[in-house]
Amino acid sequence: MIDQELAIRVRGLDKAYGNTVALQGFNLDVWEGNLVGLLGPSGCGKTTALRAIAGFERPDHGTIDIHGRRIVDATTFVLPEKRNVGMVFQDYALFPHMSVASNVAFGLPSRDDPRVGEVIEMVGLAGLGTRMPHELSGGQQQRVALARALAPGPGVILLDEPFSNLDATLRDRVRREVRSILREAETTAVFVTHDQEEALALSDVVAVMENGTIVQAATPDELYLNPSTRFVAAFVGDADFVPGVAKQGKVVTPIGTFATALDGNVSVMVRPESVSLAPTENGNATIHDREFFGHDQLYVVRLNDGHLLRARTGPMPILDRHQRVQVSVRTAIAYPNEDSGGHPSSGVPGPTRQVEP
Amino acid sequence: MSMIARDAEPQSLDSVTHRTNQAPRWLWVTSLLVVSVVVAPLAYITVEVARQPSWGLIWSGRTAELLFNTTVLVAAVTTTATTIGVGAAWAVTRVRLPMPALWTSVLALPLVIPSYVAALAYLAASGPNGMFAQLWSWPVPRLEGLLGSWLALSLTTYPYVFLVSVIALRRMDPSLEEVARSLGKSPLRGFFLVVVGQLRPAIGASGLLVALYTLSDFGAVSLMRYDTFTKAIYAQWAVRIDRTPALTLALVLILLAAIILWIEQRTRGRAEYFTKRPSRPPKRTRLSRRATWAVQGALGGLVVLALIVPISVLIFWLLRGLANDQTLTNVGLAGLRSVTVSGVAALAAAVAAIPVAVLFVRFPSRASRLMERAIWAVYALPHITVGVAILFFTVTLVRPIYQSLLVLIAAYVVLFLPQASGAVETALRQIDPHIEEAGRSMGVGQMRSFLRLTVPLIGRGIASGGALVFLTVMKELPATLLLRPTGYDTLALAIWQQANEGLYTRASSSALVLLAISAVPMFLIATRTIRS
Numbered sequence: 001m002i003d004q005e006l007a008i009r010v011r012g013l014d015k016a017y018g019n020t021v022a023l024q025g026f027n028l029d030v031w032e033g034n035l036v037g038l039l040g041p042s043g044c045g046k047t048t049a050l051r052a053i054a055g056f057e058r059p060d061h062g063t064i065d066i067h068g069r070r071i072v073d074a075t076t077f078v079l080p081e082k083r084n085v086g087m088v089f090q091d092y093a094l095f096p097h098m099s100v101a102s103n104v105a106f107g108l109p110s111r112d113d114p115r116v117g118e119v120i121e122m123v124g125l126a127g128l129g130t131r132m133p134h135e136l137s138g139g140q141q142q143r144v145a146l147a148r149a150l151a152p153g154p155g156v157i158l159l160d161e162p163f164s165n166l167d168a169t170l171r172d173r174v175r176r177e178v179r180s181i182l183r184e185a186e187t188t189a190v191f192v193t194h195d196q197e198e199a200l201a202l203s204d205v206v207a208v209m210e211n212g213t214i215v216q217a218a219t220p221d222e223l224y225l226n227p228s229t230r231f232v233a234a235f236v237g238d239a240d241f242v243p244g245v246a247k248q249g250k251v252v253t254p255i256g257t258f259a260t261a262l263d264g265n266v267s268v269m270v271r272p273e274s275v276s277l278a279p280t281e282n283g284n285a286t287i288h289d290r291e292f293f294g295h296d297q298l299y300v301v302r303l304n305d306g307h308l309l310r311a312r313t314g315p316m317p318i319l320d321r322h323q324r325v326q327v328s329v330r331t332a333i334a335y336p337n338e339d340s341g342g343h344p345s346s347g348v349p350g351p352t353r354q355v356e357p
Numbered sequence: 358m359s360m361i362a363r364d365a366e367p368q369s370l371d372s373v374t375h376r377t378n379q380a381p382r383w384l385w386v387t388s389l390l391v392v393s394v395v396v397a398p399l400a401y402i403t404v405e406v407a408r409q410p411s412w413g414l415i416w417s418g419r420t421a422e423l424l425f426n427t428t429v430l431v432a433a434v435t436t437t438a439t440t441i442g443v444g445a446a447w448a449v450t451r452v453r454l455p456m457p458a459l460w461t462s463v464l465a466l467p468l469v470i471p472s473y474v475a476a477l478a479y480l481a482a483s484g485p486n487g488m489f490a491q492l493w494s495w496p497v498p499r500l501e502g503l504l505g506s507w508l509a510l511s512l513t514t515y516p517y518v519f520l521v522s523v524i525a526l527r528r529m530d531p532s533l534e535e536v537a538r539s540l541g542k543s544p545l546r547g548f549f550l551v552v553v554g555q556l557r558p559a560i561g562a563s564g565l566l567v568a569l570y571t572l573s574d575f576g577a578v579s580l581m582r583y584d585t586f587t588k589a590i591y592a593q594w595a596v597r598i599d600r601t602p603a604l605t606l607a608l609v610l611i612l613l614a615a616i617i618l619w620i621e622q623r624t625r626g627r628a629e630y631f632t633k634r635p636s637r638p639p640k641r642t643r644l645s646r647r648a649t650w651a652v653q654g655a656l657g658g659l660v661v662l663a664l665i666v667p668i669s670v671l672i673f674w675l676l677r678g679l680a681n682d683q684t685l686t687n688v689g690l691a692g693l694r695s696v697t698v699s700g701v702a703a704l705a706a707a708v709a710a711i712p713v714a715v716l717f718v719r720f721p722s723r724a725s726r727l728m729e730r731a732i733w734a735v736y737a738l739p740h741i742t743v744g745v746a747i748l749f750f751t752v753t754l755v756r757p758i759y760q761s762l763l764v765l766i767a768a769y770v771v772l773f774l775p776q777a778s779g780a781v782e783t784a785l786r787q788i789d790p791h792i793e794e795a796g797r798s799m800g801v802g803q804m805r806s807f808l809r810l811t812v813p814l815i816g817r818g819i820a821s822g823g824a825l826v827f828l829t830v831m832k833e834l835p836a837t838l839l840l841r842p843t844g845y846d847t848l849a850l851a852i853w854q855q856a857n858e859g860l861y862t863r864a865s866s867s868a869l870v871l872l873a874i875s876a877v878p879m880f881l882i883a884t885r886t887i888r889s
Contacts, residue, residue, distance in 0.1 A: 054794075054798055055797075055798075056794055056797075079797070079802070079803075080794070080797040080798055081797045081798070081799075081800050081801055081802050081803070081806075082800075083798075084800070085798060086798055086799070087794070087795065087798035089791040089794070089795060091789055091791060093789050093791035093792050093794070093795040094795075095792060095795075095796075095810055095814075096788075096814065097813050097814055106796060106799050106801065106809075107796075107799025107800045107801060145795075148795070148799065149798070149799070151799070152799055152800050158798075
């Protein structure tokens with residue numbers, strides 16, 4: 001990835017609407033050919049960031065380069081139509097008075113451009129060029145929007161919540177299709193989502209946003225296994241936090257003792273799948289609740305000190321409510337308690353193995 | 358003034374856009390140009406009167422008399438039209454009647470009759486020379502003065518209250534009336550306790566419309582020889598060319614209009630009245646046979662008075678003239694002139710409405726809201742005041758175009774711009790604001806995206822706004838009277854002049870042509886409003 005070219009480089013973007021801050025020191029690097037997911041809760045500024053790259057918002061400060069060309073800084077503002085950036089809107093924004101082919105041809109010099117048929121076929125809509133948008137299903141409309149954005153051969157494609165208008169049964173399929181279309185087109189793409197599962201499944205790199213800035217950008221596995229802040233840990237995947245006090249490289253908690261470089265009061269993050277339960281008379285917890293899904297199940301246990309902890313197991317074992325169990329945790333990460341969206345006091349924590357059984 | 362109420366705001370898509378971006382400069386420039394043309398005459402009146410106020414005229418007995426006459430007429434017409442309109446709306450929505458849809462359409466029809474045509478009809482029906490005396494020797498006293506004005510205006514304005522109330526009654530949750538019934542109230546008491554209370558905003562809004570219409574009416578009161586402000590303003594202009602008295606009276610009339618608007622705002626109340634969409638249609642009460650017949654009789658009487666009598670009178674005079682070999686000269690020419698000026702005015706208003714509507718919808722700001730309020734304020738003014746203002750404005754400042762068609766067309770745009778811009782705004786709100794951005798992200802510039810994407814999509818809105826202006830201009834009287842090139846008589850003008858001179862045959866033939874051209878499309882627009 002290192003020797004690849006940088007497709008989008010964003011530095012120090014600020015944008016405020018009156019008293020509301022949408023972006024604050026927003027930095028982003030997108031490498032050529034990558035699919036980057038911009039993930040964050042609603043209101044974190046992710047759509048503003050996307051629209052700033054597209055040219056529909058002018059940032060208060062900061063710079064944006066696309067393929068080495070400066071498109072935004074204090075004195076430069078390249079108009080959206082001159083950026084060679086394609087955009088797929090959340091509501092698709094298909095032109096309702098034009099056929100599929102005319103929609104796709106809109107950004108091309110001529111309606112008869114061979115490129116029209118080419119992209120329509122690429123998105124799997126061959127033969128539907130004469131249809132009007134309202135005659136298509138939601139998934140097909142989505143693909144027209146994508147074809148239309150791809151047609152002029154943009155250097156970058158931006159997608160704003162591209163799957164949120166599709167119903168759940170359709171979403172997984174369309175997601176896979178869009179991913180393979182983007183792969184086939186060898187396009188660099190950034191998409192915005194609030195759905196962490198979607199971001200993890202689709203992206204080469206996931207950038208997690210909080211309060212107008214990116215807190216961590218990493219591959220999906222890295223992000224999940226090694227979240228840099230307590231916020232990222234809680235936002236990406238399921239996480240429970242157990243309090244503990246760290247000193248001399250160790251943190252002691254009701255669920256075990258873990259290695260850490262921190263000192264003082266900490267929160268220890270535990271993923272449900274790293275928790276195992278063993279029924280025993282003098283265990284450290286009792287079963288509080290259980291949801292059974294078939295291929296797995298989720299137990300909620302109450303620790304002796306009253307904290308609740310989730311444990312994801314296979315369809316076995318079957319444990320009753322109030323049954324006493326011994327909880328053991330394979331991996332956990334400690335975060336400083338005075339976490340205010342910043343970083344752990346002693347650099348990026350690695351996953352820490354339990355030091356004593 | 359014209360009576361098409363502002364469209365209800367449809368659900369807005371604006372919430373999905375970020376509206377912080379600045380409007381392009383060309384949009385500001387064109388919109389400001391349009392709005393300043395609309396506001397200029399009003400500003401002129403104010404400045405001119407402030408410079409040399411004729412206090413003597415304001416505090417004279419003459420003004421007091423005009424004020425009294427005008428107030429009595431406005432109060433009488435508003436009360437009558439509101440009572441008739443609400444009562445009829447209740448009957449067609451809540452009482453089990455045969456053919457309720459037909460009743461609704463027929464009761465709304467008098468909407469298309471301009472007040473001066475109704476006045477002409479009542480004048481030509483009554484008195485020793487009227488239709489009733491000629492056909493059946495009925496000694497109907499001549500309907501003129503306050504009585505005649507009241508009748509003509511009440512029977513042409515009640516449809517506004519009726520239409521608004523029908524819509525409101527249909528949107529009302531029927532459970533509320535059922536609760537009243539279950540608590541032991543009779544249908545009629547339940548109606549007054551629950552329904553009338555909920556109808557308040559509808560009655561207030563449409564009553565305001567009726568009051569403003571009556572205040573600004575010139576055609577009916579001048580034919581009926583009833584002295585109100587509008588008639589006095591015209592007389593001042595016609596008798597002597599000194600502008601100060603006419604402008605002063607016009608300003609007093611504007612203040613009266615402002616007071617009516619203020620009263621309506623003050624009494625509007627704070628409650629949210631309408632349920633979004635009732636779960637089921639309202640239930641119709643089954644009345645006794647006798648009561649059903651009584652209701653139908655009352656509705657039928659209303660239709661006879663407001664629709665059948667006026668149309669029959671016009672046809673009677675036309676036939677009578679034809680039988681006496683009277684020549685109906687110039688009806689065709691007047692019709693052609695009416696269609697021409699209305700068509701050009703509609704086109705001009707539609708074009709002027711586009712930048713204004715785009716600015717208001719896409720780039721709302723304090724300045725754009727102020728501009729929007731300004732054009733609506735001018736729309737609410739009596740036409741004769743705007744006409745007088747434009748008249749003296751052109752005489753003093755742009756003499757070369759005085760009494761040209763250009764001024765007349767500009768005056769129509771000034772008067773009716775909100776009809777066109779309102780329709781374009783509604784259309785704009787219904788299209789996805791991302792559409793233009795999508796065009797730009799595909800490398801097509803802002804202006805081209807606007808022309809190729811937005812304009813086709815709001816085409817219907819532009820067309821319907823233009824159509825509305827066309828129909829309103831067709832029947833406009835006072836501003837046309839003041840501003841037309843000498844001798845350029847349109848249909849509306851021909852009707853008024855001929856009726857004024859007692860030439861009922863000629864007036865009736867012109868009126869029938871006017872109704873034929875403007876009434877049918879107007880009726881279609883109105884009934885489409887009720888259905889949706």
